[in-house]
Amino acid sequence: MGMQDMMDKASYERLEKDVAKVKDDISDLAEQITDALNTIAGSARKQARSGYKQARASVDQAVDDLSDRGNAMLNAAQDAAMSAEESLEDVIAERPLATVGLALGLGFLIGMTWRR
Numbered sequence: 001m002g003m004q005d006m007m008d009k010a011s012y013e014r015l016e017k018d019v020a021k022v023k024d025d026i027s028d029l030a031e032q033i034t035d036a037l038n039t040i041a042g043s044a045r046k047q048a049r050s051g052y053k054q055a056r057a058s059v060d061q062a063v064d065d066l067s068d069r070g071n072a073m074l075n076a077a078q079d080a081a082m083s084a085e086e087s088l089e090d091v092i093a094e095r096p097l098a099t100v101g102l103a104l105g106l107g108f109l110i111g112m113t114w115r116r
Contacts, residue, residue: 092099
């Protein structure tokens with residue numbers, strides 16, 4: 001019985017060593033998984049920041065483009081209004097009597113329309 005107890009004790013000690021080694025391996029694996037997840041999270045964070053910066057730059061560019069187009073349209077409208085004003089001034093200067101007659105005729109038509 002002494003020999004069997006020694007064998008059982010030796011087997012038990014080997015089993016304890018094996019279990020301790022498995023625990024260490026699991027601990028190491030858990031650390032590796034944690035490191036990998038942190039690396040993935042950091043990469044995802046960087047990509048998200050990069051995507052946000054690109055989207056913001058695109059929006060800023062679009063706003064700038066719209067602003068430039070709006071300014072160009074406003075300038076074109078102002079130029080057209082000034083051109084029309086200058087043309088009207090030229091017509092009035094060239095034919096003052098015809099302009100007064102036209103104004104009186106339009107006033108008469110508008111007055112008749114409102115009267116009804």
